[in-house]
Amino acid sequence: MARDERGVTAQSEDFAAWYNEVVFKAGLVDRGPAKGTMIIRPYGYRLWEQLQSELDRRIKETGHENAYFPLLIPQSYLSREAEHVEGFSPELAIVTHAGGKELDEPLVVRPTSETIIGEMMAKWIGSHRDLPLLLNQWSNVVRWEMRPRMFLRTTEFLWQEGHTAHLDRDDALRETMLALDIYHEVARDLAAIPVVPGEKTPGERFAGAVATHTIEGMMRDGRALQAGTSHYMGTNFATAFGIRYTGEQGREELCHTTSWGMSTRMIGGIVMTHGDDKGLVFPPRLAPHQVVIVPIVRGADTEVLAAADRLAGALRAAGVRVHVDARPQLTPGFKYNEWEMRGVPIRLELGPRDLANGTAMMVKRLGGEGKQSVALDSLPKEIPAILEEFQSYLLARATAFRDEHTRTVDTWDEFAEAVSTGWAVALHCGTRECEEQIKSATAATPRCIPADGDPATGTCVRCDAPSAYGKRVIFGRAY
Amino acid sequence: MARDERGVTAQSEDFAAWYNEVVFKAGLVDRGPAKGTMIIRPYGYRLWEQLQSELDRRIKETGHENAYFPLLIPQSYLSREAEHVEGFSPELAIVTHAGGKELDEPLVVRPTSETIIGEMMAKWIGSHRDLPLLLNQWSNVVRWEMRPRMFLRTTEFLWQEGHTAHLDRDDALRETMLALDIYHEVARDLAAIPVVPGEKTPGERFAGAVATHTIEGMMRDGRALQAGTSHYMGTNFATAFGIRYTGEQGREELCHTTSWGMSTRMIGGIVMTHGDDKGLVFPPRLAPHQVVIVPIVRGADTEVLAAADRLAGALRAAGVRVHVDARPQLTPGFKYNEWEMRGVPIRLELGPRDLANGTAMMVKRLGGEGKQSVALDSLPKEIPAILEEFQSYLLARATAFRDEHTRTVDTWDEFAEAVSTGWAVALHCGTRECEEQIKSATAATPRCIPADGDPATGTCVRCDAPSAYGKRVIFGRAY
Structure with a gap:
């Protein structure tokens, strides 16, 4: 058969073209009629169901309960948290008419649910005995995408979003890390993606978060994919929505909240971590057909x-x-x-x-x-033993690839070379201006401050100012 | 504790008040901020998850594959099937702005997915070998409700929607009945609701269907609840969206399609079939805690x-x-x-x-x-045996209640009396005008022409014209 029917472009020739051909030809996805939307076809959806059932089990085993909150959120809710509205406004889809009439207040199609869940938490939480409140929902969200890519950036995607409220900072931070650990485990042990867990720099935080933690995977073109994030919100949303409890001593206190999400983006991550010039390679633990x-x-x-x-x-x-x-x-x-x-x-x-x-x-x-x-x-x-070997082989191969394409660098030249094919691990001053300069020069952004990074201080790889964070930062071009 | 804190209104005093109190107090649901929306709280969502996993298993075992289609549908898609757009237009929520701009073409938030799935079926189906195409999706849909009631009529609800395409009428009708059988089994064997399967009269059909089949349950106030529907679309959607295949002889033919859905409405049905003045009674096979x-x-x-x-x-x-x-x-x-x-x-x-x-x-x-x-x-x-006994007891009790509140009637006086407390089984002429008159006079509507009804002919219980359908029709007031 002709190459355009059966074959795919080589990864080395044009990775983006390879990706696009493979997700369509393998029957994972099709294009939806509205800009940037996708249809997840049965073969892709079965992979998602495998991931979903494994992730859902882990979420429930750690004490979280599933619930469902409305898709449509009054626009005013978004405005209550200043950074949140600033971050999401450009991406909102807005319902202005319903039931044959113009609405008094427009409704946004949820881009994420901190606001509406925050409003309900405020209603449900009275006493310290109601905490922690550990909720999760499986849902669809809409974020208008200017440059959509199937699974990676789509106008609508499927995900789970955990939302929790806690007595204090310590308990909320513990929860933030617990969610990250679940994501790490799911990515590594099921998707065979050797992700690196770590914290985002302030410039890369979720809109409204005090701290954002992430797992970052390396794709076969050397780019990074953020595969799951977990946010500590401090009291930002508690203040905006009035999420308070009465403590044991009778004093009213603000809750500390978290949120965390993993999405259908993971399917794209699996494709780009394991696929080759013949097409997809699925890790056995998630493969629809083993x-x-x-x-x-x-x-x-x-x-x-x-x-x-x-x-x-x-x-x-x-x-x-x-x-x-x-x-x-x-x-x-x-x-x-x-x-x-x-x-x-x-x-x-x-x-x-x-x-x-x-x-x-x-x-x-x-x-x-x-x-x-x-x-x-x-x-x-x-066969079961061979499948397990195959699973281990994929993780080992992806780990070797990641390590071969990750360089600890101290000079700008080394940095620029490293991020052209993979990741650079470098000292950075921590200022947003310097991050922006690096991005303009190389398209690389700080992916994370790796959780297991060794202590290190010195001068910034770009601007020679004193380094921040007490350790090196991973930089890379990202999806 | 005061009655308004702990107790609920007696069913006999005000059934609607009883229902509303019980679904909120039992922690199944809360009100969403946008008109008619609901929050399904963990206790209600676990019941839904039980139902969902059982229904999903049966859908898969009968050869259907899950997929996911976009939430947002170009408004023009709806207009392609004339009855469909007429039926759904008044209930649509419409996205006019997204990504900071007014859209060239407004998008509707799906009220159901026949149109967008029809469009994709036309693309995917080429030959008779691609048939039957048996798809299902679990999704949220939005239909603007003027008189919302938690679980029963909400602006947004969760459901599964099956969509299938077939070679011919026979195969599509077989599929329509297969889906109805699955719903019947789930309602009876899991929810312990002794539903009556049957066909809707033409006036009660789904917008765009050639035939609509339904399962109808009787609630403890004698009203009917439509608990699941299965539609044979003939070639209506195939014509509107160009769903065609090339037959074995090389001739191009239109597909025959079906769709079928069961929703979170079932939770309301369970509440109203088994609950009493002390509150909820959950059937063990679906109870979050047995x-x-x-x-x-x-x-x-x-x-x-x-x-x-x-x-x-x-x-x-x-x-x-x-x-x-x-x-x-x-x-x-x-x-x-x-x-x-x-x-x-x-x-x-x-x-x-x-x-x-x-x-x-x-x-x-x-x-x-x-x-x-x-x-x-x-x-x-x-305990497992006692739970099974309890399950059987609920079904038997609900069956006895239904039978006690169902009367075969031949006169208008008997009819009016029967539908004031339950169902009337009567001969009907089959005209929409007469259905409308009955509705104005008694609030009762034809619920279904029961699948297992005995052959019967005579004159219409309302207008004395010759009866239609060759059997009696069940009438009742409905949710």
Whole structure:
């Protein structure tokens, strides 16, 4: 088939083109009619459901409760927190008419829910006994995007947003870090993305936050992707919405609040961390299909199809997500290419000769030794272990890639070179002006002050002023 | 405590007031700031999650795939199907401004997704091999409500909407009935609502449908609640959006499509089917907590608390959803009332004397014999069976109530009397004018032509014209 039908542009040739081709051709996504919106197709949505169920379990196990707050928020709510409204105003979609009439007060389609949840927290919290209040919601949010990219920046996206209220700063900070730890674990252990947790510099904070923590992943073009954030709001939203409690001594106090979110952006992160010139590579723990069986059927032979179904049943009983591709109109070769492009970790080919031998041919999407003949009987036992190996292999490969493309630098020349292919770890003065200059010169921004960074002080890599933060900062170009 | 704090209005005194008090006091819901919107609080959301996971499993097991389509739909899409736009226009919320600018074309916040999904189906379907296309999405929709009621009619609600495309009428009708069967099963077997499945009369059809099928439940005030609907669209949407396929003979044909939805309205249905003057009664299969353990602690005694936790662990291991209410500041009596009001099927009271005897006191929310002393050791074995009995009891009770409040009638006087307390099963001429007259006179509307109704013909109960449909129609006042 012609390259524009089946193949994809090489990553090294044009990474952005590769990404766009692969997310569409693999059937993850399609373009929505309104600017910057996307349709998440079944194959992409199953990946999201896998991630969602794992993340939801962890959120509940740590004591949070799911709830649902309205999509439409009175515009005035946004204005109550000055930085928040400044940050979000340019991105708002606004409902001015409803039920056949112009509304007295316009409603914004939620870009995030701190304001409406803050208003309700103020109503629900009376005493210190009501704290901590630990809420989460799974929802869609709308932020108008000028330069949309599927999964990474879309006008509407799906996410969870945690919102919590606490007695004091310590408890709220503990919660902020707990949420970050959950994100770190989900990214590393499920998505096989070796993210770096750390704090954002003041210039990169969430609008209205006192501190923003992030996990940053490195994509295969060396750029950073912010894959989840957790914010400590101090008493900013508590002041704006009147979130107060009566303490044990009868004194009224302001709550300290947090919020944290992880979104469908993670799908883009998975694509760009593991994919290659053949297409997607999905980590087994999240892959919609962990194994695809391609039966090689000649003519009206139904024995092979029946054997493929039996094998699928045995693998399912062993806890494997397996799909049998029995489409009669397509050749085995076409299917091999398609499932490679769609990132399935393991392919099993089963023809009449294999069946006669009691074997199948196994092909791993990556890190394999070509085709291997494996006894059918042993597959239900072996496949789960092979999938776990594959998962570890992806994380190790991505970690090696990240480390190879991360350089500790002390001079501006080294810095500029490092951020052209990856990340620079450098001392920085901490001023916004200097951050802006670096961005203009290299397109790189401070990604985070890494949580596990060693103590370091000296002079700023750009302006020679004394360094801030007591440690080095990671800089990189970002999505 | 004062009645307005703890008690609720009797159902017999004012059912609407009872409903409103109970959904707020039990912590299911709160009012949102924008007109007619609701906040689903954790206790209500957990019920929804139970329903959702059961319904989602059945939708997937029958071959449907989840996907996600955008919230914002170009206004022009709605206009392409004439009846559809006429039906939904008065209820639309419209985004006119976004990203700081007035939009060239306004976007509607989806009231339902036939149009945007139809547009994509037209793009994705080429050959007969692409059919059937079986999609489902879990989403929020917005329909501007003039007379909102929590869960029953809210400006925004949560639901799933199935959308499918088929080769021909037969296959689409089979799908329409399959979805209705799933809803019937979920309503009856999980929510313990003995719904009646049937077809809507033409005047009650979904805007744009050729046939609408429904499940109708009877609430404890005798009114009907439409609890799920499944629509056969014929080729109406296929024509409007160009959903076509090339058949085996190479001829281009229009698809036949369906859509079907069940929503958070079901929560209101559960409340109004099983609740009583003490508050909610939740069916065990959907109850967030199937069992609440109230430890009776005197002073600093921690033994009872430890025993309550052990019992909870043993029940959890037996698959029971259990909550220990260890709040120190509240009396056991307060907790008993609260969990009764919140509809927990079984309460276990555990005090020092019980513990010494190796027993707990068990109280069923309904159909019980007062307090029963039960050996702690036997609870993990007995509770699951008692919960199943409770579930059956609720369905049987609701079925008896429905049957007692349903009358087959042949005269107008009987009809008017029957619909003042329940349902009338009557012959009808099938004209919209006559339906309208009945509605003006009694507030009753045709709920459905019941699927299992016996053949019957004669004259219309209202106008004496010859009857339609070949069977009797169920009429009732409805939510």
